[in-house]
Amino acid sequence: xxxxxxxxxxxxxxxxxxxxxxxxxxxxxxxxxxxxxxxxxxxxxxxxxxxxxxxxxxxxxxxxxxxxxxxxxxxxxxxxxxxxxxxxxxxxxxxxxxxxxxxxxxxxxxxxxxxxxxxxxxxxxxxxxxxxxxxxxxxxxxxxxxxxxxxxxxxxxxxxxxxxxxxxxxxxxxxxxxxxxxxxxxxxxxxxxxxxxxxxxxxxxxxxxxxxxxxxxxxxxxxxxxxxxxxxxxx
Numbered sequence: 001x002x003x004x005x006x007x008x009x010x011x012x013x014x015x016x017x018x019x020x021x022x023x024x025x026x027x028x029x030x031x032x033x034x035x036x037x038x039x040x041x042x043x044x045x046x047x048x049x050x051x052x053x054x055x056x057x058x059x060x061x062x063x064x065x066x067x068x069x070x071x072x073x074x075x076x077x078x079x080x081x082x083x084x085x086x087x088x089x090x091x092x093x094x095x096x097x098x099x100x101x102x103x104x105x106x107x108x109x110x111x112x113x114x115x116x117x118x119x120x121x122x123x124x125x126x127x128x129x130x131x132x133x134x135x136x137x138x139x140x141x142x143x144x145x146x147x148x149x150x151x152x153x154x155x156x157x158x159x160x161x162x163x164x165x166x167x168x169x170x171x172x173x174x175x176x177x178x179x180x181x182x183x184x185x186x187x188x189x190x191x192x193x194x195x196x197x198x199x200x201x202x203x204x205x206x207x208x209x210x211x212x213x214x215x216x217x218x219x220x221x222x223x224x225x226x227x228x229x230x231x232x233x234x235x
Contacts, residue, residue, distance in 0.1 A: 107143070108150050111136055115156050117192075125160040127168060127176040151185035161195035161202065174203040181211050188216035198223045 028036070035042060042050055114132035116123045124131025133153045137144040147153055157180055164173065181189070189211055199205065199222060220227070 104146055107146060108153065111147060111150070111153055115153065116158055117156060125163055126157045126180055127159065127164055127173050148183060151183060151187050154180055154184040155187050156190045156192075157181070158192045159194070159204070161193075161199050162197065170203040174207050177204050178207045181207070184214075186214065189214045190217040191215055192219040194221040195223075195226070199226045202226075 031046075111132065114136065116125065116131050124135075129135065133147050136147045136153075157177070159177065168176075191208065191211075193208075205226070
């Protein structure tokens with residue numbers, strides 16, 4: 001009887017035998033394909049080869065699993081290192097940003113051009129937090145300190161009563177106007193008031209009246225009856 005232990009083909013049926021390592025390329029032999037398509041057991045001569053392949057493959061899988069674990073750990077370490085590097089780069093770019101080197105005097109000059117000076121309905125007025133100088137105080141600590149301590153940025157007070165009537169109470173309006181005047185620190189003021197409706201009883205008018213001696217320019221577009229809170233203008 002022919003020894004088929006190390007034979008490549010079965011001596012009885014001439015079918016290709018599965019040899020150890022033959023599955024490494026991922027390609028199935030014709031014999032394996034044949035066995036997989038039907039329900040017959042392998043030949044006795046094939047069993048030893050299949051068992052050897054099974055043992056070798058288990059060992060290969062263990063090695064691959066170990067390598068995958070190491071690769072995942074390496075990938076996680078690389079991703080973490082990249083995140084730290086990106087963070088350092090972002091910090092450096094932030095610290096080297098040209099805005100940080102602009103002198104305060106130049107910033108104040110730029111801020112001057114941000115102050116709204118029209119009655120256009122789309123423009124914010126002196127109590128609107130979406131406009132300068134209020135908005136500038138919320139950009140960063142440096143800008144806040146600079147704006148609050150620059151009284152010249154608080155000397156143009158534009159107040160459109162019709163614009164903010166829906167989102168701020170009269171008491172809140174009076175408070176913000178008072179704060180606005182306080183931050184101007186006694187400098188001459190330019191006051192621009194506008195409304196199509198009477199504001200005769202508005203809480204902000206007495207607050208404004210206190211600053212009358214500092215008014216350098218006054219533009220009023222109000223009903224005449226609303227001026228009675230300003231003795232200097234009605235005398």
